[in-house]
Ligand SMILES: Nc1ncnc2c1ncn2[C@@H]1O[C@H](COP(=O)(O)OP(=O)(O)OP(=O)(O)O)[C@@H](O)[C@H]1O
């Protein structure tokens with residue numbers, strides 16, 4: 001089966017000439033439909049840069065990004081736009097993705113119909129999206145600042161879902177949230193995965209959270225994938241010294257409130 005998303009030796013960085021900063025070094029990853037790949041690594045290792053490369057916000061210096069087997073760099077402009085709509089990023093900072101002067105309803109309507117999205121024309125779809133992230137329909141009339149961090153994160157998830165993507169790239173969606181709210185957001189994502197066979201690239205520096213949501217795990221260090229495999233294999237027998245170090249630094253018995261995420265076991 002052709003993977004939904006494939007990164008083939010992708011390198012990327014910022015700046016030019018002597019000031020060039022290389023961030024990603026030949027990163028290769030494969031994401032099959034319906035699977036969740038957890039990407040973990042220390043701050044500054046290049047996780048967000050990778051997320052941005054996948055959705056076209058950072059252009060690779062070399063390597064290929066394939067969506068359903070199609071090379072993004074080789075596709076025509078219209079085709080790229082169509083392929084990109086299949087992959088939605090939930091950015092690390094939900095404030096950055098939500099326009100403060102737009103009601104949540106209008107923001108969702110715009111994602112549903114980029115040409116003429118107004119909340120009043122899409123009431124049912126908006127209520128449906130909000131319900132999927134466990135929010136009341138009246139949230140549509142409010143502005144982003146009128147929500148808590150966890151609620152705002154759920155709005156950002158709803159906005160990504162509005163485009164009906166095949167793949168969601170979730171960049172640190174739980175990192176700014178306290179434990180119980182983390183569980184709530186993870187619960188929402190868990191539900192979505194069960195209901196819709198959503199494919200997800202789940203990025204976090206938190207190993208416990210990654211372990212909870214992922215089918216496979218990739219560990220990044222200094223812009224390189226240093227470990228990559230099935231979750232249980234990675235966690236039970238980490239091959240790389242860096243992964244072992246990460247695992248040793250997860251406090252034992254840490255209370256990760258995950259019951260909400262897996263109501264059916
Ligand atoms: N727009 C940019 N211009 C220049 N350098 C950048 C830019 N964005 C990121 N970097 C640099 O690239 C490196 C990787 O950053 P990135 O945000 O991808 O890391 P990260 O793994 O997501 O970290 P965190 O866990 O803190 O979110 C860092 O050294 C960062 O300073």
Ligand SMILES: [Mg+2]
Pocket residue numbers: 047048049092171172
């Ligand atoms: Mg980041």
